Structures are given as C-alpha cells and as structure tokens.
Amino acid sequence: MHTATVTVRRLRPLPPLLSLRRTLALAFSALLLMVAVPLLSLGTAQPAAALGNGLALTPQMGFNDWNAYGCDVSESLIKSTAQAMHTNGMQAAGYSYVNIDDCWMTHSRDSGGHLVPDPAKFPDGIKGTADYVHSLGLKLGIYEDAGTETCAGYPGSLGHETTDAQSFASWGVDYLKYDNCNNTGAPARTRYTAMRDALAATGRPILFSLCNWGQENVWTWGAGVGNSWRTTGDITPTYSSMLSIFHSNVGLASYAGPGHWNDPDMLEVGNGSLTATESRSEFSLWAEMAAPLIAGTNIASASEDTLSTLTNSRVIAVDQDTLGKQGTMVSSSGGLDVLAKPLAGGDVSVALFNETDSTATITTTAAAIGKTGASAYTLTDLWSGASSTTSGTISASVPAHGTVMYRVAGGTSGGTGATGELHAVGAGKCLDVPNSTTTAGTQVEIWSCNGGANQTWTHTASDQLTVYSGSGQMCLDAYDNQTAPGTKVEIWPCNGQANQQWSLNSNGTIAGVQSGLCLDVTGGATADGALAELWTCNGGSNQKWTLN
Template sequence: MGAALTLLGGVLAAAPPAVSAPVAAGASAETLAPTPPMGFNNWNAFGCDVSEALIRETADVLVSSGLAELGYEYVNIDDCWSMRERGPDGRLVPDPVKFPNGIAGLADYVHGKGLKLGIYGDAGTRTCAGYPGSLGKEDIDAQTWADWGVDYLKYDNCHNQSDGSQADFVRRYTAMREALDRTGRPIVYAICEWGQSRPWEWAHDVGDLWRTTGDISDNWPSLRSIIAQNAPLHPYAGPGNWNDPDMLEIGNGGMTATEYRTHLSMWAMMAAPLLIGTDLRTASPDTLAILGNREVVAIDQDRLGVQAAVLEDRDGLMVLDKPLADGDRAIALYNSTDALATVDVEASATGLPAAGAYQLRDVWTGQVRQAGTTISAAVPAHGTVVYRVRALDDPGSTAPLVTAGAALGTLVPGAEGGTLTTTATNRGAGPIHHVEVSVRAPQGWSVVTTSPADQSELAPDASLSTTWTVTAPEGTAAGAHPITVTADYMWGPHHTPGSTTSELVTTVVTAPPDGRRHLGTLEPVRAAGARGPVEVDLSVGGAAEGDGSLITIGGRVHTRGLGTAAPSEIVYYLGGRCSSLTTDVGLDDAATAAVPAAFTVLADDEVVASAENVLAGQAPRTLVADLTGATWLRLVATGSGPAPDGTVVNDSADWAAPVLTCGDVSPDDPVLPVERTLVSFESGTEDWTIANPGDGGTMARSSAFHTDGEYGLQVDTPLSGNWFGRVLPEPLDLSGFSALRFDVRGGATSGTTGEIAVQVGPDLSWCQGGRWAWTGAGASRTVSAAFAEIECPAGVQLDLTQIRALWVFLNGGDRVHIDNVRAAEE
C-alpha cells in the first residue's frame, strides 16, 4: 500500500537529548577531520585479501577517475595486513608477501599521488581475524604507524578483554588517543567499537569519528537497520566529530541502484564518513556515477558540518533537514517501506525561512521545481529523494512540483484484478491545467480505469485521485514488477507542458512449490515485529538485522526458524496448495518478560493452531496446523507486556523449526533445502585434530552446546587462534551442495572468529573462505562458507568430489563450543 507522511506546522519527533557542543579530538588544536573523512577501505569487497598491489592500484583509480578531486583521499588498509606475531623488537610486522615494500614504502607511493594512507588496529589482544592487537601496546604501535607515515587509524574492538563497562571502553580508546598524540603526527582516529558503549556520549574528545552500529552488509535490511540506528544521533556530530554508520557497500552487487542511491544520500544527510568499499578497479560506470555525484558529496562535505535533524520518523518514512553553509537546506524524503510512498513536509516545519515559494533542486536528477507550502515527493520503495531548497521570490518562471503517487496491493496471476489508486497532486504555488494521468504495466497485463483520470484544473495542494483495475496474466512470475504512473499537465500563463512520472513496484505472489521445506526459506508477503526485523534462523536481538543468536527455547537450540519480538505478524501466500505447518513455539531463552505470550496460526483468518500462556523458560510447544485449501497463512505472536513493574515488554517470540508441506509429497521426503551432517560429535571428538599443534588449543566432547543430537565439541582456543578439523580417511563427495556450515557459541568472556577451509585432491591443497565471521561473547550463530566463495591456490580447482579434509578456525583464548558441521543446499 502507498503511504503519506505530513508534518503540520511543527516537528512531531521527540526532542533530542541535550549534549555539550562537540570539541575537536586530541591534544592538538588542529581539527583533523573538519568534514567527514572520504576515501576507500578494502574490507567490504576483499576481506583479508589485502595487498600492496591492491592499495596502489586503488590509489591510481581514485586519481584517474576524478574521485580524489571530489575529496576521496584516504586509502585505508583493513585487517590481516600484518604477520601473526610481532617482531623481536615488539613491533608489528607487515606481511612481506602482501606488502613487499612495507607499509612505509606504500605510504610514500600513496602520498606521491596526493592521497593519504590508513591502517587498521584493534583495542584488544587480537584483531578480529586473529592478528596482533594493540591492547597494552598502544605507544609502540602508535609510534610504528607514525614512523611509517600513516594518516588514519581504524581501531577495532575484538578480543577486548573488557568487563563491558563504558568506563573500560573509554579507558582502552583513550589510551590509543594519547599514544597517537605523543607521536606528534596528525593521524585521524576512527573508533570502531560498534556502538556498544554509546560512544557518541563520550568519544567527542577522544576520537575524530566513532562507529555507531555493528558492521554493515551488502543488503537492504542491513542498510535500513543502520539508518534507523544512526539518524537519531544528529545532536552529537559536528566538525571534527562524526557519527560513523560504517563503510559504503555501493557497487558490491547486493542491492539495487535505488538502494545504493539511498545509501549515499542518507550517508550525506547524516554527515557520515564516505569510505568506498568496492573494487574500484572494476567498478561499473553506474557505480562510479553514484559515488561521484558532486551535489550529494557536497551535502556530506558542507563546511557547517551539521548532521541532518530527523523531523519525522513514522511508518517507515523519514524526513531529514540539514542546513548548508550557503543558506540552503538539504531536505531528504526517505522511504524504507516496500511500496511507493508519497512523503510530504510543510516548509514551515523545516529550518527554511518563511516565503511565498521555494526552489527545489533534485540532487540526483538535476531537475528544478518550485513549491508553495509543502515539500513533497512520490518516493520509490527503498528510495530517497534529496532536494537542495531555498526561498524563491518569483516562482512564475519555474515549473511547479507535481507528484504522482500510487498504491496497489499484492497480485495473484490470473486472479481477479487488484485495485490501483493513483494520486496526482499539485504542490506548486499556482494552479495547473489539463491534468491527465496514465498507467503503463508490463506487457500482457490489463489496466482499466474505473474513475476519471483527467481534470481541467488543479489548484495548489489539490489532488486528482483515480482508481484502476490491474490484472496480471496467468503464468506471471512471482516477484516484483514495475508499473509506471505518469501525470501530464500544463502550467504557467503560456500553458507550458509538464510531466511527472513515478514507478510503483507491485508484488506478484505464487503458491510455494511441492515439497516439505523450512518456512524461513520462503519470502513472506509481509513481516513485522515490535522491535527489530523478523529474523530468519536467529532470535531477535535488538533493532539491527542479524544481531540475535540461534533460536533457543527451554535450553534447546534450533538452527532453523523465525525470530520475532511480540506483537508480530508474518504473512505467506499459499494459493490453496499446502496441507500443513508444523512448528515449535516459545519465548527465547534470551527473553526477559515475566508475562505470558500467545502464538496463533491462521489459515484464511481461521485459527487452526494456537498456544496460550507461554512463559519464558518453558520448553517449546509443538503446533500442527491443517492448511488444506487455505489461500493465506498468518503467524501471529501477541501478549508480551506490560510487565509487572509497569514497563512494556516486547520479548523474543520464536517460531522454531517451522516446516511447511505443499503439494503431493510423502512424509518421508526430506525437508528442503537438504542439509547433510558431516560431523556431529555424538561419539566423541570424531578424530578431530589441530592443524598447528604448536599454536595451542584443546578439544573435548561436551553436552554444554549442541544443535544436532546431544553433544557438541568444546574447544579451548588459543588467543591467536588455530584450525580444528581432520583429514578424512576417504575423499568426500559433496557435489550437489553449495555451502559448508557449522554452529558456534562464543566463550563466556570473549567472542571468536569463525572461518571454514577444506583440503582437496591428492596433494591436500588448502582452499579457504575469505570472510571471517565474528560471534560475540556468549552469542551463537551459524558460520557459513559458500563453495563459490572458497578460494584455492593458483592452478587448483575446488573439486567437490575430492574433499579430503574439513577445518574450522576459532580464536579468542576462551572456551568455545561448536556443533553440526554440515554441507547444505542454498
């Protein structure tokens, strides 16, 4: 459905907390980052695959592409750049294979290009990938980096040995601040503690910028979650002190062009650092065009250094207002929903001066329009419209702002058509004439108007609403399909022709295919919870995507399921093809509610299974729902809150191991997607060994954590880590599978890195994934490596019929538990 958001005469959002004015970090009076830092960091695109050649070639492209001219000046090296151990003098040692000329030689090259070099460190005993950390070594490391000519430090938070208090975070990060100051070299200091200790409250006199969230991922839920967390922190930013919502994913392929434009738009509005995280050497023209948008970058780099205030944040729509040094305002209209939405804000609710009209320049299209009282846009799903706005004395010579909004529900191929509603609205200072709305749908679709689609005149702020019947033909594929809505009109004394177009993306649903499958592998039509997103195969942790642990109910751990915060609702289209749903339900063991919850399964609004009075700590309850003939399936969790002390509680309500059965199947058919357990530790350690015995580590079977059977593997990890696994007596044939997985629970006081490797062929060639998944202390998750991402030495192919050994990497110097090493289909 479409949506509208209007601010009438004032700001509806809660007032931000009062804070002291930010001050420049460090002992020097110089502001090292008067505007948000811009540049490149290798981690998002390359992980540990960093090298001197990559950094040199990226520096070359920054200059040749013109990005350096825009301000992208820092070329930053992330984790995995050093040797695993320090040198005899206690100093960090660059990996001589990756960096044959050392960091100092690389810095000389980068500086010669007119750019600056960044490095990575960690406020713990080890980095996230297990390399030497700087805890207790701050002075020698700071001086080493200064001696090399480093200009920027990203300082991470893994293996931090922390008691979790804010005081400890302040102590650890201040220690490096003071060490950097003692070197006398100006080094921008980026605090990367993931927002755990609310650094925006204390880091303004410690760092130049500070991470406010966990790591970003190249997908829409991650981007949406990070925007929601960082946008409200606008009172804490200012010249030399920046909220950092993490690096850019633009160009890495996991999002649409619309979503990537939102990425840069919202980072610019939030005065965020702009650190490119894609391979610039192979970047497409479209990627370079987004990153190189001068008007958007100018908003980010505006010398006032003000992060945009959130004027409104409701129902997935957000309005932001950012003052600019020349007196203009940047106004962003952001739509995080899955449908086209009209977003409005009255000019009087912003920081704009009172005026009869306003000039609006769209910083993505370059289009200039005039508006009277209301700034508005029909914003596509996941999109953001950013206007640069100023008062306008004479609007008569500027085309008016006209919006074309639309709303259409879910369509079923071949079924009775859905109702499309279009709304053309004149936001200009004068009337428009001869307004006519048209709709273009995909070829073969039927679009029939059921009310007038034209009008002779629209006064300022008046609208023309039209209804249509839209039918998708039989055989239309499930998924998103575009529908274009156009409003044509005449404006001004000479009846100049004008036009505005919006794209509505409608969802076509089809029934699930035959088979028994984990429900979380199907895309819901709608999913919403009280706190954070509905999680797949995890419980809900907080507001961010993927911040929970494996679903655990009454001590039983599940690797499949849907985690929600009640009240919640998840809706699926079945089309009358499915027969049953079986699921366990309960409040997650992480829940704190002392009040009961209820779980209800509805088939076409009829209750077909339910569990009442479910309390935290109870064993899961099993529900079996008859779905025969049902068109729609709804899963509803309710009842959490208020607690006895009067607070409202939205606790973790889990649907564990939900299996949907559709079509003509046998009860003996496997649940899809198929997984094959390779190691379950039910009979002991199953001949697992340690790849590098001299690096330490021990193993023993344990019942303390298990996701398959009754036992798992307890691993006492060395601080710097080791590989645990075994060489197989016979080659393993994993053809037909696409990934390897294992389940892990971090130690009580320290998290662990998780990684997967295999050995293949008669020579036992070592092939390894490039992503080091982090699991925090006490948390649990599934670590996965797709075979497509596992890299082998030059000349070696990953032959899935000749897997000769399985290995997992763990570290942290703590007791970690793992279980259920398996091959999986995707």
C-alpha cells in the same frame, strides 16, 4: 521506572574461520558489557568536547578494502585502488584516504616488540605503500585493534599503544581505524584514550576512527577521543542491514560536528544485493547524516552506475557542508521519512526516504524543515540536477527503497539543534516520558533528572522537540491540535504539523507555535509525576525551562 538496555549487534559475514573468531570475540565482549554498560548508562552525558587535532573538519572520505576483499589485502591492491581513485574522478570528488583493513601484518611482533607488515603481501612495507599513495596526492590509512588480537587474530595494540603509534607515524600513516575485538573486558574509553594519546605524542596528524561497534554509548564520549566513532555493529550489503543501521544512527545528531562524527559504517554502494536505487538511498542518507563516506567496493572494476553514485557532487556537498550539522528526522510515518539538514549559507537539504516496498508520495513543507519568510523557494533535485520552485510544499513520488534529495533555498532557517535534558526551573526536575514508554498519546510529566533517553530532548531545525531516536523517535505534541488552556502535552509520531512546533524563548518559556500557549507544569506542582499541559503564558516559574 527508568531502566537502561544493552543491544548486541551483528557483524558482517567473514570467511568461516574468521567469522567464528570475531563472533566469539563480540559475544565475550557483550557478556562483560551486560554488567558494565547498565551502570554507565544510568546517566547520559552531554556531548564531549571535540578532539581538536584539526582533522575531519568535514566527514572523512575514502576507501577501505574490507567490505569487498576481507583478508585478501595486499600492496598491489592498495596501489591499484589508489591509482583508480586518482583517475576515475573519486579523488577529484573529495575521496582522499586509501585505507588498509585487517590482515596486513605477520602473526608475531619482532624482537623489539614492533608490528611487522607481511612481506609477502606488502613487499615494500607499509612505508613503501604509503609513499606510492602519497605520490598520487592521496593519504594512507591502516587498521589495528584495541585488544590483544585483531578480529582476524593478528597482534593487537592493547598495551603496545606507544610503540605501534610510533610505527604508524614513521611509516607515513594518515588514518587509523581502531577495532574492538579481544578487548579483555577493559572499558573502551580507557583503551581508546590510550591510543589517542599515543598518536598525539608522535606529532604526526593521524585521523583516529573509533570502531567499538556503538557500545558503551560511545557517542557521549567519542568526540574527546576520536574523529569519528562507529555507532552500530558491522554493515552488510543488504537493504535490511542498511535500514537497521540508518535507524540506529539517525537520532544521534546532537553528538556530531566538525572534527567528530557519528559513523554508521562503510558504504556498501556497488556490493552484494543492493540495487542501484538502494545504493543511492544509502549514499543519500549517509550524506544527510553527515557520515564518513568510505567506499567499500572494488574501485578498479566499479560500474559506471556505482561511480556515478559515489561521485555525485551535489550530494557530496551536503555531506561535506562546513556548517557540520547532522540531519535530523522531521517526520516518519508508515515507513515514509523526511529528514532535514541545515547547510552553511542558509539552505536546507531534505531527504525523502521511502522505506516501504511500494512507490509512495512523500510530502513535507518548507516550514516543517525550518524554512520561513519567502513567497517561493527553489528546490534543486540533487540526483537529477533539475530545479523547480514551490510556495512551501515539498513533495515527490519516491520509488520503493528510494530517496529523493532536494536542496532548498530561499527565506530564512530556524531551529537550534540543541539536545539535552529539559529542566523545569520551578520544580528542579526534568520533562519525562513516563516509564520510558513509546506509546503514542502518553502525556508527559516531570521527574527527578536521571539523564535517561526518556528525558533527552532535541530542539530540531523545524522547531520540534523530539525524544528517542531512529524508528522510535517521538515528538512533543499538543493533543489533537487543541489550543485551549489545559490541553495535555503528549508524545506522538513526528508529522511536521504546527501542534508539534515549539518556540524556545529567551525568557525561558516554551510556547506552542500553533496555540501561542506555554508549556506548563500543572498547578505549579513540584512532585515526581506532575503532568505537563498548555496554559496561558504568565511568567510563572512552572513555565520556565532550560535545555542543556
């Protein structure tokens, strides 16, 4: 009754010849993974320990040429972009990496097996380009692939990890984006770990960005291998692409932290059909999700509006907050989303995102985002800079496809942000959503633990217990706001109400904030399928739970 699924994601448009090559590569990889991934996905591992190379303690910020230029990369482009970042406020705002993507090398290695920078594109080589970038106080990134060829058909690093890592280090490279084309079907973790070890052996600190398109549940093992990992397929400069990627990434907060970040792909701010409002939404949501901020537009010719979005210091401060928490979805109803991100020092960042095509009012409360204990809270609008106060209501009229962000100060912050299986101590089983359904109103049960998504719960900053992610996220809910013993406990779309708030107590009980009653396995049953309910707290083993 508990099954795993595989999702094949789309790629950004490429020049025709490259598009076919990359699409075929992904299709071949996906076919192989259709066999491998279900076996790997039967158990969802706990987040891996962080890589520990001392890099990306806050999400990396920089530029990558691919979104705007594709294969038209060159030394002159990288140098002019670095110079522009140095003078237009981006470097001062925190952008430090200038990253070269695919197509920088020749189609053959030299006689010693080394990669060769294309002399027409990089007459001073990668070393000369890096020296120039470093002279401006910036860092240089480069691209390679964990396969036999890159996505554009240049030599890949599979089987050449040690040689290539040594080349990167000798050239002064500071960042490696490592793609996933032409991967021969070998497990991603094995291929990416080989390059991790090769980079470490060079002795040079090189930020390691995994780009395996969110396959093989990379978020469950990526922290021990790289500093960030792509959670999705490639983004395109459209609102629909941005929205889809947001939904895929937003539920993975428990896997992110200092030195290891979920990566929903590079920013499309300033590109394609994205409006200024949509670009600000992307920037807001990426910051709220503690994502790498890698600009992908023509920096040297960027409009004033694009630069003002990319350099908003108040929003960047949310992304770069040293607490290192990814924001979580507090509520989502009818395309109106509320996200909350705890910040160092006790403030909370709130994003009110309107997915719909019409202006709408989005409302939440200080309690719903994990703030308590104050008669008034200060709200700072992170886009306008305006400040206001509230006794608890947080609300804004949000334009279609727009996002309003507040920094909320005052009172105290709660919630643990812990994620894992919710173990019923008495039964030795896990709290489970039957048949992995997403149907609102389904009563939860206990079932033999299997690590499935329907058994993976997150205790959020607003004291919700959430299951699933993205647009399918649900909250543990006391039926119909009832507070009597025997009230069924179900899943329901998150709405921030008190019947969806739960206290995880030191004695192992989980109490409903609204009712004061305990989460209870009915009748102390221990069989698969036994239902959960609210009951008067009595200290019984059928009311004891652990989240891990």
